[in-house]
Amino acid sequence: MSEDDSILRTVGLTKHFGNIVAVEDVDFSLREGEVMAVVGDNGAGKSTLIKTLCGVHEPTSGEIYVRDEAVEFEDYSDAREKGIETVYQDLALAEQQTVAANVFLGHEPVRPDFLGRFLGIVDKAAMRDRARESLDRVQIPVDPDAKVRDLSGGQQQAVAVARALQSDPDILILDEPTSALSIEGARNVLRVIDDLREQGLSIILISHNIRQVLTIADRISVLAQGRLTGVRDADSATRDEIISLMMGADEEGDVEEFDLSGAEEGATV
């Protein structure tokens, strides 16, 4: 069973929606302290895979292991308890509320005095200060009192990451964090990912930008039509190799007809 020093691992993970096969028989693994990229075309099953890892979806079959302990997640909070946090593709921010309120959404600090704890009075000063600290950690300047809807895409992404870091997770999952950003915004997010790896987090990075993941990731898992078609070291992998895996090639086999222009487009978003 235990093949390596993985912190998170799946065996035969499968998720069907009715007769749609979203994820099929996937053996995925994440090593401690690495950035593991998950790439694949639209609809390849990337989001579904990570949603089973963070408790949004219950797998149809297969197992999930966190540090070699078999786990079953009823919902997000179960995954959070095991140290897994997720930055969703839609960010899951309450856009009319302030940055500070979003960083602490659902976990607002209360005033330490008796009345504060008894009535659940939010300690707004502490919330603002700690939100600022968290945002400093991701090194993107955002005013904690600003409303999220007034922020740029990159800043919103930073707020979502800062919130995910609140529970001090061991594993951070980011679903397409750069796909909606400007080049500048994307560069910032990649820098944040680099910093977090330095700080010891294990990171799953969903993307369909191959150039990007070859630069930032340690390893790359490739999904095609719900199946894991290959895992490569980012150092030695080539772009063409990844693209052919994305087109559905097996470990050794190669693909006859693939539309490079389409893949190219995905690669340079």
Place this chain on the structure above:
Amino acid sequence: MSTEMQDDEATEAAVSRGAESRLRRLLQRRQIGVFIGFLLLFGLIGVTRPELFFSWDDFSGILSQLLRQAAPYVIIGIGMTYLMIGGEFDLSVGSMYAVAGLTFAMLLTDFQLTVPAALAVVLLLGAVVGLTNGVIVTKVGIPSLITTIGMMSILRGFAYWLTTGGSRQLPDDLGLLELFGGSITVAKVEIAYMVFWMLALIVVFGLVLQKTRFGHHVYATGDDESAADRSGIDTDRVKIANFVITGVVTAVAGVLAISYFSSMFGSAGRGFELLIIAAVVIGGTNLFGGEGSISGMFLGSLVIAVIPVLLVLNGVSVAFQETLTGAVIIGAVMVDIFLRD
């Protein structure tokens, strides 16, 4: 959105710096704007009936009537504000208001309960009605439009049954009732105790909404329910709590009203739901949830309350009053939506 994403870091920082003061200004404008709207309508009384404005006897009478008219809207509006910030609404409040007042009277007369006991039962009834609405909306999944219209009808039927088509009187020998139904007169302006209860409820529920974790969760739930849910907020519980709060404050309003007027018709509170939702929206609560305030709702209620006073004083027929009020409400909400984009 997409244009913002193209922004470079320098403008990003500028946007976030400017955002706070800009929004604060916008918010202040809203409160001020509503207040000016109210003053304009109020001033219209002076323009159309100047003789009333320049005699303190009449003017104080108008003020008294305005406060009395607004108080039930404001008290019920507190619950409606919570509900609407949280992304729901309740159309059964008008019927609940009547049922609360009439049940209170029935318990005191037919059942000879003491005032505190009758009050406790009525508040509990409000809570149970709210709980029922909330559970059906969140757990069964029937939209609040259907659920609370159904509840509106059920409760209205109950109100008519309690009065057998007419009205109910309160006994007038219960000293404690004075606390709810009494009034004091300051410089000829009669202020019903109802108004003080209203102020107390505004303060308490305003603080809860702005200061507590629950208040934060109300805003987050209405802003983006799925996001709130994924942050560990039990959004169903938040919504159920909002329905219960609404049921309870509506019961309070019913008790205060019958205590003041000492009788109530089975048709009492008919149409309140629309007026109160209008007051909440005029006061700046987003129709789709996520933002709003009790103070805004208070000012919105003054606007809603001054309209019939203005119309009555100008001898507009009751039938036309309803039509005009409806038109004003639709117009006000349209202006609100227009201002938002």
